[in-house]
Structure formats: C-alpha cells, structure tokens
Amino acid sequence: MAEILVLVDHADGAVRKPALELLTLARRIGTPSAVVLGAGEAAASVAATAAEYGAATVYVADGAEFSERLVVPKVDALTQIAKEKEVAAVLVTSSGEGKEIAARVALRLGSGLLTDAVELEAGDEGPVATQSVFAASYQVKSRVSRGVPVITVKPNSAAPEAAPAAGTVEDVAVAFTGNAAKVVSRTARVSTGRPELTESAIVVSGGRGVGAAEGFGVVEKLADSLGAAVGASRAAVDAGWYPHANQVGQTGKQVSPQLYVAAGISGAIQHRAGMQTSKTIVAVNKDPEAPIFDLVDYGVVGDLFEVLPQLTEEIGAR
Ligand SMILES: Cc1cc2nc3c(=O)[nH]c(=O)nc-3n(C[C@H](O)[C@H](O)[C@H](O)COP(=O)(O)OP(=O)(O)OC[C@H]3O[C@@H](n4cnc5c(N)ncnc54)[C@H](O)[C@@H]3O)c2cc1C
Numbered sequence: 325m326a327e328i329l330v331l332v333d334h335a336d337g338a339v340r341k342p343a344l345e346l347l348t349l350a351r352r353i354g355t356p357s358a359v360v361l362g363a364g365e366a367a368a369s370v371a372a373t374a375a376e377y378g379a380a381t382v383y384v385a386d387g388a389e390f391s392e393r394l395v396v397p398k399v400d401a402l403t404q405i406a407k408e409k410e411v412a413a414v415l416v417t418s419s420g421e422g423k424e425i426a427a428r429v430a431l432r433l434g435s436g437l438l439t440d441a442v443e444l445e446a447g448d449e450g451p452v453a454t455q456s457v458f459a460a461s462y463q464v465k466s467r468v469s470r471g472v473p474v475i476t477v478k479p480n481s482a483a484p485e486a487a488p489a490a491g492t493v494e495d496v497a498v499a500f501t502g503n504a505a506k507v508v509s510r511t512a513r514v515s516t517g518r519p520e521l522t523e524s525a526i527v528v529s530g531g532r533g534v535g536a537a538e539g540f541g542v543v544e545k546l547a548d549s550l551g552a553a554v555g556a557s558r559a560a561v562d563a564g565w566y567p568h569a570n571q572v573g574q575t576g577k578q579v580s581p582q583l584y585v586a587a588g589i590s591g592a593i594q595h596r597a598g599m600q601t602s603k604t605i606v607a608v609n610k611d612p613e614a615p616i617f618d619l620v621d622y623g624v625v626g627d628l629f630e631v632l633p634q635l636t637e638e639i640g641a642r
Contacts, residue, residue: 326354326412327381328451331402331425332374333417337366339373341523342417344484346477347377349444351487353451354412357381358491361401362390368493375491377484385496389504395421396504399428404498406433406472413451415444418476418578419522426476435471442481442580442601451475460600478601479523480580521553521570526583527599529555529572530565533588533609533628537565542632543587549639555579555599557589573598587628591616608632 328350333340350356358374360367360382371382383405389397402425406414414433416426418440430437441453452467453475467473521527528550530543540554547554556566558573572579574597584602589595591607591614599605600619607616608624608631617623624631 327409328354328356329383329402329406329409329411329414330356330358330374330379331398331414331416331422332358332360332370333419333422334360334363334366334370337363337369339370340417341484342419342477342479344373344377345479345482346415346417347374347379348482348485348487349477350413350415351378353444353446355380356489357383357409357411359402359405360384361398362386371491371493376486376488378487378489379491380489382491382493383496384493385498387498387500389498389500392507393504394507395424395428396502397498397500398425399432400500401496401498402429403432405496411472414472414474416474416476418478423476426474430471430474433472433474435474436468437474437476438466438468439476440578441475441477444475444477453477456601460596478578478580480525480582480603516554518547519551519553521555521572522577522579524553524579525581526550526552526585527555527572527579527581527602528552528585528587529557529589529599530560530587530628531557531589531595532559532563534560534565535588539588539629540566542629542636546585546587546632546636546639549636550583552583552585553579553581557592557595571598586616586620587632589616590614591619 330346332343358379360370363370385401416422438453443454528547555572556570561571574594580601582603586607605620606622607620608628612625
C-alpha cells in the first residue's frame with residue numbers, strides 16, 4: 325500500500341489530538357508513517373502513540389534546531405523523508421504553522437498543495453480531498469495532479485480511531501538547510517485550562533448579545549460544564565470584551581467542532597465562514613429573525629442570560 329507521511333504534532337511529550345485524526349484519515353488512503361520531530365526524551369512515547377493509531381513506521385529526528393528555529397527545520401525533515409522514501413502523500417494539521425510547513429514542503433517537492441481538507445478518500449489517481457469553500461456554501465473535491473500531494477487537514481475532521489500497527493522506529497539524520505528565523509525568547513501563554521479553540525470538540529461562542537466583558541461569564545460557565553473552548557464574534561472582540569485570539573470567523577480562527585453553540589451572535593457571513601462546517605450548531609438569540617437560525621440544527625429564541633444558566637445547570641445535574 326502507498327506510504328502516507330503524517331507530521332505528528334506533540335506538546336510536552338503528548339501527541340495532540342489532530343495528529344491522531346490525521347493518522348486515522350491516512351489509513352483511508354494508504355499506510356501511515358508518522359514523522360516525530362524534536363520530541364527529545366519523549367520521542368519513544370510519542371512514537372508508541374503513533375503506532376497505536378496505525379503508524380507502520382515512525383521516522384524520528386531530533387536536534388536543537390527544532391526548538392531553536394521556526395518552521396524550516398521541520399520543512400527540511402519532511403522534504404528529506406518524502407524524497408528518500410518516495411511517499412504517496414504528506415499530511416499536516418491545518419494550523420498556522422502546519423499550513424506554512426505544508427506550503428514550503430510542496431514548493432520544495434515541486435508538487436501541489438491542498439489546504440483545509442475536511443475529508444480524504446482514495447482515488448484512482450491519488451488521494452482526493454474534500455474542502456469546504458466560500459463560507460462553507462460549497463463542498464469541492466480536489467486532487468493534486470502533479471507530484472506528491474501535500475494536504476493540510478482541519479482539526480476535528482475525523483474521530484481518532486486506534487488501530488495498532490508495527491510502529492517500527494527509524495532514526496533520521498536531517499541535513500538542515502539553515503537560514504530559518506531564530507527563536508530569541510519564549511513567554512508562556514497564561515492558560516485558561518480550557519481546550520485549544522481550533523482543536524476542541526465543543527465550542528461555545530458569545531457575541532455582541534452578551535452586552536459586556538462580564539457577560540462572557542455565562543458563556544464561560546456553559547463552556548466549562550461541557551469541557552468546551554470559548555469563542556467570540558468580531559463585534560465582541562472589537563468591543564474589547566474578549567481576546568482576539570478567541571475570535572471565530574473570516575478574520576479570526578476557523579473551527580469545525582462536533583458541537584458549536586452561538587450565544588447572542590447574529591450569524592453574519594464573516595462569522596459563518598469560521599464555523600459553518602461544525603457538525604451540530606446550536607444558537608441562542610432573542611431575535612427570531614436572526615440569520616444564524618438559517619443554519620442551526622437547534623435554535624432557542626430567548627435571552628441568553630436566562631437560557632445559558634439553565635442549560636449549564638441541567639448539564640451539571642446530568
Ligand atoms: C472584512 C470583514 C471581516 C470580518 N471578520 C469577522 C470575523 O472573523 N468574525 C466575526 O464574527 N465577524 C467578522 N466580521 C463582522 C461581521 O460582519 C459582523 O459584524 C459580526 O459578526 C457581528 O457580531 P455579532 O453577531 O456578535 O453582533 P450583532 O450582529 O450585533 O448580533 C448580536 C446578536 O445578539 C442578539 N442578542 C442581543 N441581546 C441578546 C440577548 N440578551 N440574548 C440573546 N441574544 C441577544 C441580537 O438579536 C443579535 O442577533 C467581519 C466583517 C468584515 C467587514
């Protein structure tokens with residue numbers, strides 16, 4: 325079967341969930357091989373997790389370059405392995421960093437790039453990716469017509485499924501090209517304890533309807549009862565009620581969770597562009613004519629300050 329290279333994202337020694345989703349999807353189009361870069365002493369446990377999710381081979385490369393330099397060392401490693409092993413496709417998570425890595429790898433391989441896939445299937449002439457475009461108004465199927473396809477896949481596009489495989493570890497000595505931006509300092513982001521917005525299976529977002537920064541309290545309480553991430557509309561972010569890092573939409577983050585709850589959000593096209601591929605959408609809005617109700621699976625017409633606390637209480641009771 326065709327060898328599919330999967331870049332495995334990891335943090336603090338743990339494999340990130342989108343990487344497990346990639347390994348699951350890779351099995352639909354060939355035999356996954358994991359690429360584990362800069363994991364240091366955690367490499368063995370990261371490799372073991374990749375094997376549990378179907379990696380027949382795990383390519384491991386280490387070196388200070390991976391933490392000291394941005395993006396390029398990972399591009400060097402992926403390109404080298406893709407060339408040496410003559411792989412059939414390269415899969416990377418659709419994050420900011422992931423898309424930059426993927427674009428550079430595709431350029432170096434002289435092949436094509438597909439970004440933000442939400443589904444992958446095997447085709448006669450190579451893997452076929454489904455993308456959701458024009459604010460999720462259309463689904464298109466695309467295939468790279470020349471060279472090794474490099475595809476980035478949105479988090480939450482598949483449920484991770486374990487499928488234990490050999491996970492044979494191969495150490496790789498990467499020939500680094502240098503010339504990458506150097507990291508000069510690091511400041512840890514203050515953790516909210518909530519899941520990462522783009523990776524979370526559930527997102528609860530608040531809009532101008534929350535009325536003030538303090539209004540986000542009811543949104544956060546509902547999110548915490550569900551183990552969800554908190555999102556915000558641009559109107560709420562522009563008003564200074566919630567950080568820009570949490571903005572969902574065309575000029576914010578793209579999310580595609582299993583469940584998206586929009587509270588006090590009207591449903592402008594630019595907001596929809598960031599969340600319309602969510603599997604189940606719930607809206608709470610006091611205006612029955614709000615456009616958000618055109619795309620919801622469940623809609624509640626009501627005041628979010630009455631509805632959200634009741635929902636939080638009910639979830640807690642269960
Ligand atoms: C180039 C460009 C890029 C943009 N990018 C983004 C983007 O990335 N993300 C984004 O979100 N927007 C973006 N926008 C802005 C977008 O057009 C909308 O202005 C914005 O999404 C509106 O936010 P909102 O729904 O929170 O506010 P509003 O449109 O004002 O809607 C507030 C809603 O809350 C309801 N409401 C009020 N009080 C309550 C209550 N107590 N209980 C329940 N419901 C209540 C109202 O009925 C209303 O429907 C962009 C715009 C432009 C031009």
